Amino acid sequence: MAGSPDFDLYRPSEEHDMLRDTVRALAEAKIAPYAAEVDENARFPREALDALVAADLQAVHVPEEFGGAGADALATVIVIEEVARVCASSSLIPAVNKLGSLPVILSGSEDLKKKYLAPLAKGEAMFSYCLSEPDAGSDAAGMKTRAVRDGDFWVLNGVKRWITNAGESEYYTVMAVTDPEKRSKGISAFVVEKSDEGVSFGAPEKKLGIKGSPTREVYLDNVRIPADRMIGAEGTGFATAMKTLDHTRITIAAQALGIAQGALDYAKGYVQERKQFGKPIGDFQGVQFMLADMAMKLEAARQLTYAAAAKSERVDADLTFFGAAAKCYASDAAMEITLDAIQLLGGYGYTRDYPVERMMRDAKITQLYEGTNQIQRIVMARNLPK
Numbered sequence: 001m002a003g004s005p006d007f008d009l010y011r012p013s014e015e016h017d018m019l020r021d022t023v024r025a026l027a028e029a030k031i032a033p034y035a036a037e038v039d040e041n042a043r044f045p046r047e048a049l050d051a052l053v054a055a056d057l058q059a060v061h062v063p064e065e066f067g068g069a070g071a072d073a074l075a076t077v078i079v080i081e082e083v084a085r086v087c088a089s090s091s092l093i094p095a096v097n098k099l100g101s102l103p104v105i106l107s108g109s110e111d112l113k114k115k116y117l118a119p120l121a122k123g124e125a126m127f128s129y130c131l132s133e134p135d136a137g138s139d140a141a142g143m144k145t146r147a148v149r150d151g152d153f154w155v156l157n158g159v160k161r162w163i164t165n166a167g168e169s170e171y172y173t174v175m176a177v178t179d180p181e182k183r184s185k186g187i188s189a190f191v192v193e194k195s196d197e198g199v200s201f202g203a204p205e206k207k208l209g210i211k212g213s214p215t216r217e218v219y220l221d222n223v224r225i226p227a228d229r230m231i232g233a234e235g236t237g238f239a240t241a242m243k244t245l246d247h248t249r250i251t252i253a254a255q256a257l258g259i260a261q262g263a264l265d266y267a268k269g270y271v272q273e274r275k276q277f278g279k280p281i282g283d284f285q286g287v288q289f290m291l292a293d294m295a296m297k298l299e300a301a302r303q304l305t306y307a308a309a310a311k312s313e314r315v316d317a318d319l320t321f322f323g324a325a326a327k328c329y330a331s332d333a334a335m336e337i338t339l340d341a342i343q344l345l346g347g348y349g350y351t352r353d354y355p356v357e358r359m360m361r362d363a364k365i366t367q368l369y370e371g372t373n374q375i376q377r378i379v380m381a382r383n384l385p386k
């Protein structure tokens with residue numbers, strides 16, 4: 001599964017294509033049948049987790065030396081894309097496993113990597129990422145969660161908000177203030193376990209979309225953890241958190257691509273079946289032009305996302321721009337494409353009897369999390385290509 005790090009900038013290899021075929025077949029057989037009901041009942045997609053774990057696809061990014069598949073960034077994108085094509089909520093399993101664990105992979109000690117990556121690779125544990133707080137979203141460095149040193153331990157207190165897969169994950173990368181004087185340079189990252197005393201969760205948020213992916217607050221109430229659970233050096237947590245997002249915004253772009261592809265595929269089939277004025281609506285040029293625009297935007301978003309994935313793999317100097325651009329462009333495209341899919345289904349598209357309204361609701365989140373698209377534009381403006 002591992003591709004060569006110097007794969008062609010825009011074109012997936014034969015191995016990547018095979019991986020896509022495998023994930024598509026699995027997603028259609030074992031994840032798609034539950035997608036509508038998972039959304040309707042806002043329940044965790046257990047069947048998807050089981051199917052992904054059985055096929056070793058729940059966290060393909062984990063390096064081989066820690067028991068993982070060692071998939072490159074493009075392979076990870078393909079997994080997320082294909083799962084999101086049928087169920088966006090389920091695609092947050094591989095996506096957030098990467099988001100939560102990447103700080104450990106990028107900055108953690110060998111011991112931390114050994115301890116926490118192996119259970120993730122085996123499918124015994126999931127990993128969440130705790131940056132946001134009730135009063136610190138776009139301005140994440142304004143966080144208040146505090147970590148205070150006490151001998152060989154750190155004691156954490158605070159509230160993390162909007163945490164994806166909270167309660168389901170065993171492990172949490174938590175960013176906390178260790179030196180309030182230094183703002184972003186006074187933030188450190190830690191691994192917190194669900195079973196640590198003092199960890200608890202809020203009620204699941206009632207959301208517009210990705211209803212199968214639990215989003216909850218994480219409460220840290222005098223959580224006392226060994227000092228070796230710090231990820232990297234003291235004061236480097238915010239830099240690690242931002243470096244992580246450079247890579248993982250590409251997985252949100254992948255999610256957007258998958259959602260948009262699912263909507264386009266459905267609309268394409270529908271217009272061939274639905275007849276008005278004595279012929280399939282797909283025979284009308286007005287409908288054909290809409291499909292052409294949808295496919296054009298999707299393909300442009302895909303090329304940018306795959307280019308960004310190649311840059312992530314190589315850790316190119318312009319990764320920050322490309323990660324933000326891919327996430328921003330693909331999520332805006334997914335919003336437009338899913339809205340157009342509803343338009344092509346007419347009144348039927350507006351009902352829950354058809355999947356495109358779910359896809360439109362799911363697409364919206366990709367414009368918001370891992371930094372809103374206004375924040376992506378700020379990031380791009382600060383890192384314009386030379």
Ligand SMILES: Cc1cc2nc3c(=O)[nH]c(=O)nc-3n(C[C@H](O)[C@H](O)[C@H](O)COP(=O)(O)OP(=O)(O)OC[C@H]3O[C@@H](n4cnc5c(N)ncnc54)[C@H](O)[C@@H]3O)c2cc1C
Pocket residue numbers: 128129130131132134136137138139161162163164165207210215365368369370371372373374375
């Ligand atoms: C379903 C869901 C899952 C999430 N999962 C996670 C997770 O797993 N881990 C995690 O840490 N976080 C997570 N988040 C949090 C997410 O990243 C934040 O919601 C997001 O960064 C925005 O922060 P906010 O909601 O506080 O909005 P705010 O920061 O209050 O922004 C409100 C509005 O103001 C705009 N704005 C703010 N500052 C500026 C500026 N300087 N210039 C222009 N516009 C600006 C924003 O773009 C937005 O439109 C999740 C959120 C949701 C909804």
